[in-house]
Amino acid sequence: MTTTLLAAPEEKERVHVPLVRPRLPRLAPAVVGGTATALALLLLVLGTGLVTAAATGALVHLLVLPLWALAVEGRRGATDRMMTGLVWATFTIAVVPLVSLLWRVVSEGAGRIDGTFLSYSFFRTQIEQPVGIYHAIIGTLLVTLGAAAISVPVGVMAAIYLVEYGKGNKLAKAITFLVDVMTGIPSIVAGLFAFALFTLIFGPAHVSGFGGSVALSLLMVPIVVRATEEMLRLVPDDLREASYALGTPKWRTIVKIVLPTALGGILTGITLATARVIGETAPLLLIAGATDRTNMNLFDGAMTTLPVLIYGQNLRGDAPAEAIAWGAAFVLIVIVMVLNLVARIVGRVLAPPTR
């Protein structure tokens, strides 16, 4: 039972390890970034192209900051600075096409919009009659409504099966997996499917807006199922059990308790799914065709939609056609953005109150 005391280290052996390492000043990235931007602006003033100026500025920033860091902080710090710069650069690069595209559509398309453009179709009864995209707007709305009328019941009911009835059995697992796979079906394949289906049933010359609706619903159902499924899973089990405890049958629990609770999220999902398919071109090209007249009958005859009209004008390629294409693109983008906005608002307003 001997206790040994450790000898205290002698004073002279103590090594001084600095607890902080030299760092660049906090404002270093801002300073270098500002200098690089100034340089880019200078180049721009001197008359180089926008792309060259921006690329030079970015390159200067991406080189100077790491080199400075290499001098002060060492290799690891320099790597970190460079990767930070590169990561932010990726984001900036991705914003460029979006801004360019939106700006192009607005600047080329917005001027084309007036009452005539929105209320006339391509079909002229006189030679000097103006043309517009009324027929395509009607076509887009009808075809998309048709698609929603098919997809929403099927999608929501399938999600109810997955969450409420299937509960992890083999079939539900298979459906979940295949729905995920289905989100990746190319739109043109959906169009070919509708084309094959309808021409086999109604004969080879068949074209109709409804065929387009069927094709679009093939793309829309998986999105609706995924969104609804997520929302139903978020409904707390306490609510279901409280309802069961009152003797409510399961289906009334789902209709009266579960669905209303998840309504906001489900509507958001449906709206986003609609926004996604409203811009689809390829399937409608194959089965809904194109016409100059306004066609109100979803089940018979060709029906032009906005995307198909844009594509058709692009094929023609002359200046008036290009102007119409940009105008139609503007209308289409506005519709899609409004749907996205509505989806967000609906989601906010109808979200169940959280405590």
Place this chain on the structure above:
Amino acid sequence: MTARPAERTAPTTGRPDLPADWTSVRGGVGDRIFAGGALAAGLTILAALAGVFVFLLAKGATGFGKPSEVYGPHAESFLGYVFPLLVGTFTASAIALVIAVPLAFGIALVISHYAPRWLSAPAAFVIDLLAAVPSVVYGLWGAFFLARQLVPMHEWLHATFGGWPVLGALFGEPNTAGRSILTAGIVLAVMILPIITAITREVFSRTPRLHEEAALALGATRWEMIRMTVFPYARSGMVSAVMLGLGRALGETMAVTMVLSVGFDLSWNIIAQSSPTSIAANIALKYKERSADMLEVLVATGLVLFLLTFLVNFAARWVIGRSERRMAR
């Protein structure tokens, strides 16, 4: 994909005369109808997926073995017809992936780790906006704007790399209108960027906080922390995101249809005056002919495309599912 709550237990009664899920018994007819409807909807989805395959096969099976004159002036058999299209499809997709994947990973990192909290939600929203733009508008933008803007880049690429040993083959005689497969690939890249970003962002942000803080506590810089904790954790998610992006790129129609000037000569030159188009774009371009023989051939190529994308997506989802199970353990 939010984390799913743990499997709940069905309410049980402890009475052997009632089935385990007694909540369905009380409803009587109403419940049976409702349950049947839900099941029918689920089965409809399976039937639709099977229907795609069956109907494409029914309509396109004869397209595989037509007399040689049907396949047009540039091919004699179905294989000869579909091969250049497959090359075009894969070239455009490969270009798109090469451009989009590093960008998407970077953007996902910005949203999940680099941006301050007030900025990350708007940043994610901007990328979602990219996904909301209809494909035909991308095509229009690519054909009427981007292609013209990229003409100098084509000339520069040819002038700079044209003489290099390997790269030179890729950058041969440039396209004078900018409507090369490279431009089509760039437009495709912008279109598949959001889906790759969305999935990688999801897996990046699911990295356990403790792993990250442990790395930082050991003195790692932010990039070292990301390399040591985020990337290993997210690897399978990143792989499947790339595959989903590939699936999207393979099947995307309008970008290639509207931008590319179509030719039939196979070459390595990705900025050539004309290049073979993709399967999807070829269908969109040729459907108007509406000659019965050609249509069957087109449906047959569509079947090839369907099986291709189905396999790619299947593999991607399988990888995701496997990694989710691994993380759940």
